[in-house]
Amino acid sequence: MTNDGMADLTFAGTGGAAVDARCVGAWTVHGIARLEQRLADLSWPEGRDLVVDASAVSALDTSGAWLLQRTLRALEKDGRTVRVQGLSPKFDSLLQLIRARELAAETPVTTQPGMLARLGERVWAGVPGTAGYLSFVGESFIVLLRACVHPRRLRWRPILHNLQIAGVDALPITGLLSFLMGIVIAYQGADQLQRFGANIFIADLVGLAMLRELSPLMTAIIIAGRSGSAYTAQIGTMKVTEEIDALRTIGVAPQELLVLPKVLALIVALPLLTVYTDVMGVLGGMIMAQSKLDVSFGSFLERLDEAISLSSYVVGVSKAPVFAMIIALVGCYRGFQVTGSAESVGKQTTLSVVQSIFLVIVTDALFSIVFNWLDL
């Protein structure tokens, strides 16, 4: 009946009016796994009065005591009278202790809300999010205006520091990726152009694609992943460690110290990075053009000068400050949304990157429509 001292419950057979059940073995957290299952499908014998004999219980801990108590209570609810006998005084006091805490263990049954209710809840939860973001943008703008009125309050050190981290340190990765992008575009276009004997138009293809669209967009996406996430993680961790509250108590607006320098630095850095990636992308295309289409550097550059109007270049670079603002503001806003836990930092960082890339691409599409109207 008892194998390896595992907890068990057996019936001793009906003798007279009372029904005897016998608890045996170790009623401990490691011993009751099988018993729990058994108790669930157990059919108790008929009879109003039950006597449970617990003299053969070799060990009892709080988990075992709870299981016993739960079983006894279920029987009592069925209208039976249960008497436990033979429990050693030590175990009995433990059972009494658990019995005293029983009310707490009655976990309220939580019902899952319906699909429509959940949808409504999520929408409702999203509303303050949007409003919160707008008010954050507004607050940041007020801080910016205040800084414009009192330029001496601008914190140059953090601005330069951010310029270094978000701008200079990003040169290798953005440069390499746009160089490769230039190569890929030239490589893909080369076959088509060769078929029509229009080799020289490779300059139009690479130049327009890189300068107008790809270079600003790609740089913004890289920076969103690189710096936007860093902003969220930094501010979020400061929120968890109460550094943000500490700043407020010493009378420094966190926006002024943490948000403004990041936004300003990125507004400067991203257009500069875009110009740099323009150059690297065209360089990549130029090298591919020479090796695949025999277009020399000289004739490529000559054609580029004719094909690309100044407006194409300006259109591309002018998008960058807007992207920069989106990335920096979303990154900082998400950082401030962090609450207490380590998981929250991770969640908000993910949201920061996803949302800023989403907004950058949507804004880029809007730009295309507007520039189309303006015939640029």
Place this chain on the structure above:
Amino acid sequence: MTTSTRPANSEPVIEVRGLSTRFGEAVVHQDVNLVVHPGEIFALVGGSGSGKSTLLREAILLQEPASGSIRVFGQEIVGMSDEQALPLRRRWGVMFERGALFSALTVTGNVAMVLQEHTQLSERLIAEIAAVKIALTGLPADAGPKYPSELSGGMRKRASLARALALDPELLFLDEPTAGLDPLSASGIDELVRNLRDSLGLTIMMVTHDLDLLWRAADRVAVLGHGQIVGVGTMTELSKSDDPLVRQYFYGPRGRAAWEQTWKQK
């Protein structure tokens, strides 16, 4: 005190022999010896940097001593592999100084997680057992679904204790159970520690600075100083000690106040 109710020949729960610890050049412990008997509340005290917490970390296998032996439940744990340590780890619970609750889980989740890892019980029974443990530590029932960040410091300590009790350990390690708590919550912890020992028959080893807790809960106290144990005994015995370090510790202004208060209560 309570040790008298136990058989004299019972095997010690923790036995530390000739323990030495070094961090690079700095010597933390030198030839430390101590014994913790079953069912007692044993406290380790000492000034900041005296290596109390290091000793505790060595006893729970988070750190390796330079030399010496630590036996827990009769087994040598110095140099033990993780695999060998697992059955031992299931027999003890640890409450960390700052709670160390998993911030992504609710209080119930924190307790249930231990049970889910180590038992085959059903989700429903696990949730109920977790609720029992939470109630045992004196937390209100509505604390269960809350996240650690929503709790006060004292509640966080209690929740951490509930997690330490999840597997019904025989041995409980408490690192600064009252640090950072207001006097009211701290005296609640004093009572809780005693109650747990009395009702569940636990052996408790704790590291603390709190003289009130020592007077009210500890059966025996060891004082660490200069890398060695400079005194072991009940609080009454230690308060009569001649060792300058022990006297300095217990007869500072705060030590005297706690001592007087205890006498008044008696």
